[in-house]
Amino acid sequence: MRPIATTRSAAGIPTGLLAVWWVLASEIVIFGGLLGSYVMYRLAHDAWAAQAEATNTWIGAFNTFVLLTSSLTAVLAHQAAEHGDGKLAAKRLYYTCIGAATFIVVKAFEWTTEIQHGMTISSNTFWSFYYTAAGLHALHVIAGAILMLFVAADAAKGRELHRVELIGIYWHFVDIVWIFLFPLLYIAK
């Protein structure tokens, strides 16, 4: 049972949407701190280039493709929800979750290979950052996908369709973080 407070919108946008923007602001600061620290270290340690050579640019690019496409399905889901079509929105959200799962599976293979070749989290501080940053991102992918499943389940029944936009915005943010992680870890080595 929702309090009346939740239904008011003195700031001009619905409370859920307002809250999601604040969540993003806090996440910008978390990832910003981590990635900023990485950049400082990377610029201080030219020797890391030797380590960074070993990241697999093609896998990284493939994962980027997967996430970008999942962002497309997410925004198309939002479009469907705007038109009131809960079932279509849910279907597109499920596609987005499939994208998330693909991303995680690919990353699991990628990391397994790297670890087997001795590039573990504690082998060199470059790899420490690599696993920590990508790992934190991956946690957000997983959490986002789980939330998305709940939103999709509701949407399929025609309920809480406004949440499709909200989980979509969160998902786009996760995508944007990867858009910056990809060049940092895979291209500008």
Add this chain to the structure above:
Amino acid sequence: MADHAAPAEVHHHVNYVRIWQILLALLVVSVLGPMIGIKIVTLITAFGIAVVKAYLVAKNFMHLNVQPRYVVYILGTALVFMLLFYAGTAGDVMKHAGDNWHKVYVEPSATEAAPHH
């Protein structure tokens, strides 16, 4: 993978599929960039394109252009604080020496990550 709906029939919606295609093209460019071998080109393609991609996603997928202005200010402020953090910290962490000081540490050798897990 994507369910390609017909391009948006409502006029004020941008065509999401078109944006996606642009994003993928940019991805290709950013992967090819380092192959040219010139460092500055790599940096521009890598990070310049990242900024452009992020902008496209933010504007078109997150609809930041139709949100009330203060939302952009909230997110922008968070970003500015991160730049501030970087500016205040990099002077110590990124450099090896400064005004009357220098760092004394041993750079772990590049062979440290030899495969012995």
Add this chain to the structure above:
Amino acid sequence: MAEHATPHPAHAHEAHHEEGWVKKYLWSTDHKIICFQYMFTGMFMALIGGFFSYVFRMQTAFPGVEVPFYGLVSAAEYNGLITSHGSIMIFWVAMPVLIAAFGNYLIPLMIGADDMVFPKINRLSYQIFLLSVIVLLSSFFVEGGPFGGAWTAYPPLSASGAYNNTPLGSSLWLVAVALEFVAFLLGGINFITTAMNSRAPGMKLYDIPIVVWFIVIASILFMASVGPLIAGAVMLFFDQNIGTGFFDPARGGDPVLWQHLFWFFGHPEVYVVLLPAIGITAEIITTFSRKKLFGYKVVLNTAIATAVLSFTVWAHHQFIAGIDPRMAHIFTITTLLISVPIAEMMFVFIATLYGGSITLSTPMLWALAFIGEFLIGGVTGIFLGASGADIYFHDTYFVLAHFHYTFFPIAVIGTFAGVTYWFPKMFGKMMNETLGKLHFWITIIAFNFIFIPLFILGAAGDHRRIYDYQNFPQLAGPEYFFLREMATIALIVMLLAQVLFFVNVFISLRNGKKAGRNPFKSNTLEWQADSPPPHGNFAELPTVYRGPYEYSVPGRADDYWPQNAAS
């Protein structure tokens, strides 16, 4: 759950009247109950933190002597005690009581809403907070004891169990702090969204009471500054447990990075706790001097300026840590600058009091004491903000006395001010004024006798975090120990005086005079609800017609004018 038939009139909550005790008090989503959960937990932790301060001060003043109710204090235990005291007081007392408790209680009531916008997330945030409490308390019972690397947790000391001798405690501490951050991030988003969106019809931005503004600004400040430290905490946890070298110079890491990550949050954090205390003071001063706040917009803009500036001063904690001296120049200037807006707020309070019809009730005494004591804390900060002077003062008791003269007013005086002021609203009973005033005077006088000696000792060279000054011949003279003993005895007196407060609460709850809706004749909306407010807060959600400080308006019969009064 009952469906709403019409939007505005009160909810029909017949279903809730049959709630069991557990659902009503432990599983509630009502913001008022969640306030009490935070407040009681915070006060419980304050007792623990206060006890620890008693123990380590006894050791400092009477080294090697068995401490009554504790025993002998070993050097390792000493480190654990001071680390726990600092961490507990900041993260598990000041923040939950000032922000989570008062924020939860006041925000919906003062903006004329029936609850927070996300009541279930509100409940979840308390539960995560409670989990952090349990994790922290569990660290007292593991092998090695609680973390002993100081609340600032600088690596390599905090990263290596071999150095700090508390490997388990260190990781538990880090997990507890991380959980507490998550709880406050969740809670903060709730507060900000509620205040932005759920205001009563007619309540424009400048009609919001200052305490609500300040708690919201504090929440934003917390959220914007904690990110890098969360990243740093993850890195430190990995350094502690899986052998990474983020902060290990031998592995290419840099301990100074941790310091930057920590203080980038650590400095705004002190303003995070300061702003609610100032907000509480503003509410009390206006009510008990029957006067408008001297410059509402000025105070508001000053708070925002302070919040922004607080992001530019952090490295003054690192002046002698080996940062680049050019940075030290910049941070000196910004640190000295930040004293200006705070001083301005103090002037606004004085101007508000001037010419007012002042009642020296217990809440008013606390509010006035806040201003006076915090001023002392603030001006002593100027010595520390100048990097040249700080070379001498850093890590001495002068710093400690400075931050206790700021933190104590914030966490203790601010809390008592708020509790004595809103107790009638929260519980429907008036507090005993005599007991309240006695508690006030003993606490304040004792507090000054604790920390003025510490200023003197610090200026004389007493290092911080020293287990036994007998190891430092130049600091072991009888005049030094006399001051330490004075501070310790004053601390014991002050701690014992808190019994008066709890006695007051107890007898007021049982036999206190019944409080009406608005015993202090205040304007803000919480006083228009019943005392205590029912679930849903208002029988009919109010509409607002004016600002919160319309006191002594000429031409009106009453010297106050509630925000929702139609005429």
